[in-house]
Amino acid sequence: MKKRLALMTVLIFGLSVALMSCVTTQVKPTEKNFIAPKVSLERFEIPQYDGYWYYAKSVKPTKGDAGNRGAMLPMSFLFNVENKNPYPILLDGITFTVKFDKDFAVVTYTCNDQYWIPAGKSDHIRATTLITARSALLSLLVTGGFKLKEKGWSPWDALERWWKGVPEGTTPVHIAECSFSFSADGVSKTYPYEMQAQ
């Protein structure tokens, strides 16, 4: 009786291993059969809004240290990643630059967290960035200074308009220089994407 039980256990274990290997090796990922996942922006949101303000370091704060500080503007991007492949894929890299008014880069986001996306399924991936009126000012001055000058905009006017317009949905927000990296069983692929957040 116990011998039969032992044999049954071995049989079940062996079958499980065999079936598992069948599932994972049914279609082996290759450079040729890897289908580019479809990535789209499901939703763009401002998770917390604190208005527009800026204090120069000459202003004494009620508490803490003085400094050049501006209002934070967190931005949250919910991506939909659709894996059309007949095998699971690992998303292990996201990079993109957020641009306001199409031309003005305010932050570059990168993430190497790992997310498995099952075969034929979609997954939601959230990326959250955080900028301040101070960080955006510095970035704007060194990367967009000449463009501002051409448009006749002052950096302060641009910042105020963006800090008010982004949460209200009136400032165009663009995801540029974007790429998502995937891998599956030794095959690695990076694809470019472009998206309009609002």
Place this chain on the structure above:
Amino acid sequence: MKKSIFLKLFVLLLGVALAAGFSTVAAAKDIIRIGGIMDTTGGTSDVGKDYAIGMSDAFKYINDNGGVNGKKIKYTWFDYGYRIPEAITKYKMLKRMGSVIIMGWGTGDTEALSPTVNKDKIPYVSASYSAHLTDPKKTPYNLFFSSDYSTNARSAITAWFDKKWKNHPDFGKRKPRFACCYMFASPYCSAPIKAIKDQARLLGFEIGEDQDVSLFALDTKSQIMALKSFKPDVLWHGNTTMSVAATIRDAYALGLGADWIVDNWGFDENLPRLAGEAAEGVMGATPCAFFGQNVKNMDIVVSSAETYSPGVPLGKRLNRTVQAWGDALITWEALKRADRKGVDVTRKDAGEAIMKQGFETLRNFDIGLGAAPISFTPTDHRPATGCRIQIWKGGKFHVVEDVDLKKRWPELWKTKWLGW
């Protein structure tokens, strides 16, 4: 008998389970953690973003090409927005994560972190090429692949003297006049000023008053007007590309008439795009080639940019990518050498051994990319003994001169110029 069957069965299943478990553990153990502190949103993001992307490309390429003798690198980087307090916070986090080497960025934060890095014995490979970081007696864990800023500055003024001043109608009749434009408060901008003035005196220049030009300057007319009365023959600009472009545009518009020599972070493919015809004839320090220039290993840099960062058009990539590769390639070589000598490069306390068995064994190491051969010794962390100076002329960059300071002034190089 029955007990024995069960026992054998149990041992067999346990063996399978343990083998599966340990294979994961083994894989995780073979990971080399490297951290990065980059500026993609701050005051030097005009050059920092391309560098950050290039560094990420380089480590992906390294992993796809054997890693460190089979061991994979896990490269984790953060944007610190060119803010020193944030760089310190990020450094502590990367240390907690077990980084064996950290790829850093600016001069202010690299110099501020240097005492901590020395105490922690973590090799810190920065994009700051400040000469203050080259004397191992003071900064034994700071490294970079490029000629340092002081070597760049000395080389640039020497090349101008050799190639421009010697053909000037006033050559031999009077002293050439020289002044510096840079942001006084920026540690990066001010790092080589003492050295370039020393070199100017050595070559017999008359030195005018410095002009304070912010890294964020879009209007520099007042500084140009102040320079006009001095009638400079040549000016050094020590900022990054955007403010260099603004200054040379204003100088051109106001008819200043002086030549420009520029430090490496102000001299890239964007300079002629931003400065237009004012960029004609501007010379600069180029410790490595421009993106796509026909030099050894550039094909790898370009194809990696296409493969790993397809979202960024190749036409927008800069020599900053190439500079990032320079630092990544010396790191790769140091890790491979240390690993071959039996150092466990995955251990978070391996920094000292990686420095001694890796970085400090490099002698005239050729990374290609138009860079000078690289050496580090336990007594001298100046990677290169001179710098290539190029000029923007007729829509292209051209080599002006490869200045080798050590060959030309061997005694001064050996006894006087280390560490500043």
